[in-house]
Amino acid sequence: MTARNVARTVTLQPQQRRQLKRLAASRSLPHAVVCRARVVLMAAKGMANIAIAEKVGMTRETVGKWRKRFVQRGIGGLHDELRPGRPRTVSDKKVAALIKKTLETTPPDGTHWSCRRMAKETALSKATVQRIWNAFMLQPHRHKHFKLSNDPFFVEKVRDIVGLYLNPPDNAMVLAAAKAAYTTKRSFVQATRSVAVDEKSQIQALERTQPLLPMGLGYLEGVTHDYERHGTTTLFAALDIANGQVIAQCKKCHRHQEFLGFLRHIETSVPKDLDVHLVIDNSATHKHAKVRSWLATRPRYQVHYTPTYSSWLNQVEIWFNTITQRAIRRGTFRSVRQLIEKIDLFVSNYNQHSTPFAWTATADSILEKLSRLCERISETQH
Numbered sequence: 001m002t003a004r005n006v007a008r009t010v011t012l013q014p015q016q017r018r019q020l021k022r023l024a025a026s027r028s029l030p031h032a033v034v035c036r037a038r039v040v041l042m043a044a045k046g047m048a049n050i051a052i053a054e055k056v057g058m059t060r061e062t063v064g065k066w067r068k069r070f071v072q073r074g075i076g077g078l079h080d081e082l083r084p085g086r087p088r089t090v091s092d093k094k095v096a097a098l099i100k101k102t103l104e105t106t107p108p109d110g111t112h113w114s115c116r117r118m119a120k121e122t123a124l125s126k127a128t129v130q131r132i133w134n135a136f137m138l139q140p141h142r143h144k145h146f147k148l149s150n151d152p153f154f155v156e157k158v159r160d161i162v163g164l165y166l167n168p169p170d171n172a173m174v175l176a177a178a179k180a181a182y183t184t185k186r187s188f189v190q191a192t193r194s195v196a197v198d199e200k201s202q203i204q205a206l207e208r209t210q211p212l213l214p215m216g217l218g219y220l221e222g223v224t225h226d227y228e229r230h231g232t233t234t235l236f237a238a239l240d241i242a243n244g245q246v247i248a249q250c251k252k253c254h255r256h257q258e259f260l261g262f263l264r265h266i267e268t269s270v271p272k273d274l275d276v277h278l279v280i281d282n283s284a285t286h287k288h289a290k291v292r293s294w295l296a297t298r299p300r301y302q303v304h305y306t307p308t309y310s311s312w313l314n315q316v317e318i319w320f321n322t323i324t325q326r327a328i329r330r331g332t333f334r335s336v337r338q339l340i341e342k343i344d345l346f347v348s349n350y351n352q353h354s355t356p357f358a359w360t361a362t363a364d365s366i367l368e369k370l371s372r373l374c375e376r377i378s379e380t381q382h
Contacts, residue, residue, distance in 0.1 A: 007064065008071045010043040017044070019075055036066045036078040043067045090124065095132055098122055102138055112140040146373065151307035158363050161279055161304050161313050165241060165359040169277065195266075196279040196316040197238045200324075201254040205230040205339040208332045223330070231336040235343065236262040238278075239316040244354035246319060248347050250340045256288035263294060275300045281311050315357050323347075 012020070023029060023037035035056050042052045049063045056063070069077040101122065102113055110117075115133070119126045133139070151157065206227040213222030234254045238247040247269050251258040270276055280286045282305055295301050306313045327346040333339040 007043070007049050008067050010040060010067060010071060012040075012044045016075060017041075023075075023078070032080070033078055036070075039063055039066050040070045040078070043070075090128060090132075094122070094124070098124065098129065098132055099136060099138070102133070102140060114141065147309045148370075148374070148377075149307040149309045151310070154307040154310070155367065157305065157307045158310075158313065158366055161306060162359075162361065162363040162366065164277060164279065164304060165315070166362070168241065169275065195238050195240055195276060196314045197236075197266075198281060198311070198314055198316045198320070199234055199236045199254060199259070199262075199283075199285075200320050201234040202232045203235060203328065203339070204232050205333040205336045206331075207334050212332065221330075223332075227332075230334060233336050233340055234258065235320075237316055237319065238262075238266055239319050240356075241315060242356060244356040245351045246316075246347055246354070248343070250343065254285060256285050256291050259285050259288075260291060260294055263291070267298070275302065277302050277304060279304045279306065279314055279316075281306045281314060282308055315359065318357055323350075 020037045020041050024034055024041060026034055035058070038056055039052055039058070042055065043049075043063075049060045049067065052058075053060045053063045066078065098118070102118065106112060107117060113121075115126045115129045118124075119129045122129070207230060208224045209226050209228060210224045215221040233250045233252065236249050236251060236258065240246070247266055249262050249265055251261070266276070278301060280303060285291070286305075295303060311317055323343070323346055327342055328339075331339075331342060333342065
């Protein structure tokens with residue numbers, strides 16, 4: 001036997017052995033890499049190339065190649081080397097020009113570029129434009145909504161409310177209150193709570209003009225695009241931050257009288273020995289003189305107003321989205337009473353299995369994100 005046919009001795013360090021075992025057991029890596037790791041592990045046990053080849057389904061020459069590659073280059077040698085491929089046909093200059101055109105211009109007769117329109121303008125293929133946009137995460141066909149608060153005490157209010165969520169006071173209830181178009185009644189028994197309060201107004205009782213088409217194998221549930229309106233209702237809701245339960249009531253109108261009625265309902269539902277922290281927005285309903293007077297005569301209530309245009313700070317808005325998606329939006333209701341009954345049933349079932357929302361954002365992280373947004377806006381010279 002000549003020297004070149006002598007199998008290379010494979011010696012593994014403990015760390016290499018652990019890495020190779022992970023590679024050999026992987027279900028996500030390419031199959032070729034997994035087989036090569038198995039080859040090296042068996043070679044380290046002293047097995048001959050021909051025996052290894054039979055076990056992994058390779059030729060003896062292939063087994064010898066990867067054994068040699070590992071001895072020379074280690075674990076990195078088991079991966080395929082990059083292949084050069086054909087030369088690039090789009091220069092860096094063309095890529096930069098495409099990106100600049102995408103970011104700084106719009107079509108004369110439109111609001112944003114499409115792949116085909118940009119390809120025609122730049123003399124590139126549609127696929128090339130799409131690849132470049134994907135590489136630089138450019139999506140001209142999409143946009144996001146935003147609204148900056150003009151509240152002069154924005155920072156102070158953010159720190160106050162976020163601090164209430166992350167470090168709720170002892171022997172107190174924190175309620176996130178709001179108005180909406182559905183309700184239910186629930187009492188609270190936990191000792192420490194924060195409450196987010198708000199209302200969802202003008203929820204419509206909509207009835208589709210034709211019966212729903214049930215979902216089936218291979219097709220979605222079908223609904224008509226048109227509907228009949230049977231009236232509206234306003235849902236007032238208060239979310240207990242500590243346990244996720246909801247106090248809710250439906251009202252015909254959205255005025256300070258209805259809000260006062262809901263506050264009285266909260267008053268009867270919350271144990272007398274608890275302080276109540278209300279997180280509410282800056283609606284005129286919430287700041288009416290009679291509402292202020294009612295709160296002033298009850299020292300256990302402490303109100304925390306969200307900044308203007310910042311209802312996202314109120315956790316009850318998350319719950320409003322939940323009930324809208326699960327019980328309201330896809331429903332069909334022949335009357336307001338039927339809508340309210342649906343809401344009451346949802347709230348009752350929700351409170352039986354409620355869990356609090358996990359608020360993780362700190363005040364500093366929110367303010368840093370806002371700072372980055374302001375920098376982006378200032379760069380647009382608006």
